[in-house]
Amino acid sequence: MHLRNSLCGRLAAVIGLGLFGVVGFAQGPAPAPLMVHQLKPNVYWVEGGGGNSGVIVGDKGVIVVDAKTTPAAGKELLDDIAKITPKPVTTVILTHSDGDHVNGLASFPAGITIIAHENNKAEQEKALAAGGRGAPPAGHLPTQAIAKNKENLKIDGVKVQVLHWAPAHTSGDLVVYLPVEKIVFTGDIIATQLPDPLIHLEKNGSSEGWITTAKGIVALNADQFVPGHGNVLMKAAIEKRLTEAEAKRAKIKELVAQGKSLDEIKSAVGEQPPAQGRGGRGPAFASFTEVVYRELTKKSA
Numbered sequence: 241m242h243l244r245n246s247l248c249g250r251l252a253a254v255i256g257l258g259l260f261g262v263v264g265f266a267q268g269p270a271p272a273p274l275m276v277h278q279l280k281p282n283v284y285w286v287e288g289g290g291g292n293s294g295v296i297v298g299d300k301g302v303i304v305v306d307a308k309t310t311p312a313a314g315k316e317l318l319d320d321i322a323k324i325t326p327k328p329v330t331t332v333i334l335t336h337s338d339g340d341h342v343n344g345l346a347s348f349p350a351g352i353t354i355i356a357h358e359n360n361k362a363e364q365e366k367a368l369a370a371g372g373r374g375a376p377p378a379g380h381l382p383t384q385a386i387a388k389n390k391e392n393l394k395i396d397g398v399k400v401q402v403l404h405w406a407p408a409h410t411s412g413d414l415v416v417y418l419p420v421e422k423i424v425f426t427g428d429i430i431a432t433q434l435p436d437p438l439i440h441l442e443k444n445g446s447s448e449g450w451i452t453t454a455k456g457i458v459a460l461n462a463d464q465f466v467p468g469h470g471n472v473l474m475k476a477a478i479e480k481r482l483t484e485a486e487a488k489r490a491k492i493k494e495l496v497a498q499g500k501s502l503d504e505i506k507s508a509v510g511e512q513p514p515a516q517g518r519g520g521r522g523p524a525f526a527s528f529t530e531v532v533y534r535e536l537t538k539k540s541a
């Protein structure tokens with residue numbers, strides 16, 4: 241009796257675990273719905289499903305900034321846009337090549353204009369050639385590559401300035417500025433889940449370039465800044481992040497000059513935990529301290 245009970249118990253536990261395994265790992269928890277926030281009569285930002293997206297309603301069509309992580313999230317973004325306006329999405333501007341800003345494009349209509357910095361385009365082509373999980377959707381590579389550091393575009397009657405100062409988060413960052421609405425979409429130059437800038441050395445980002453870029457952003461005549469992740473910020477918050485990053489970088493530089501090791505520098509500056517890869521499950525990215533150290537000592541990973 242006792243044996244049978246415990247066997248039953250064990251069987252039940254195994255079945256339970258099995259079910260949990262199937263449900264828990266194959267499907268995962270249902271993703272939270274996207275949240276749409278209005279900034280101006282014709283400008284919105286959409287939270288969730290990856291990086292923040294911008295939605296700008298023009299005369300005849302819609303301009304989207306960044307396209308979420310998965311085809312499902314990209315589709316949900318399009319569904320949310322359809323609730324705002326019957327106008328079709330005609331243009332997407334990508335702030336950089338990371339999958340959580342790009343891969344939702346798989347659900348976007350064919351033939352739309354996709355604007356990205358030329359280095360972003362090169363990074364996507366490289367990732368596509370390498371293949372595997374996280375590769376960008378083959379049918380939606382950038383159709384318009386930006387090579388200049390500043391381009392004044394007029395898309396669907398909307399004035400849009402795309403800006404690139406230097407490699408920063410990645411080598412192909414684009415900051416999207418709406419001069420009439422005084423709104424900036426910063427991409428992951430600013431991502432508020434981390435106090436420090438996140439630099440992808442593997443995409444030739446640069447901490448010095450980040451500082452140049454953040455200075456460029458605060459010099460824009462704007463009062464709402466949509467970061468790549470996190471809530472809308474005012475200029476003072478960007479200035480604070482810039483000041484802190486400059487001070488930290490200067491301190492690290494001083495310690496490197498004194499011949500300190502990376503571990504010594506990390507403890508001296510108060511190391512921040514490294515950011516996780518997409519979805520919080522991927523590999524950890526190098527911390528700002530480590531990035532600056534490697535840049536200044538030219539040491540590879």
Ligand SMILES: [Zn+2]
Nearest residue numbers: 336338409428
């Ligand atoms: Zn990113």
